[in-house]
Amino acid sequence: MKPVYPTGQERDRFKDDCLAFKLAWKCDRCVHIVPTTGRCGLEYPNTELQQAESFETPRGTYVFCKHFELE
């Protein structure tokens, strides 16, 4: 996944929107997850997204997948 670094304003707005809209973005809510293995059915490397505790990594990048589709 290509790293994206948000600005402070973007970060604040995203946090507010996540709370307001209960945003889902992780593999466990995606139709492409393979439940028996936890791997991506489209074969994308998804370890970081699977283990993310937040939408933002400790490095300050967003962790998203542009192929996410809500279950």
Ligand code: SF4
């Ligand atoms: S398409 Fe993206 S969000 Fe969906 S399971 Fe694969 S890596 Fe995860």
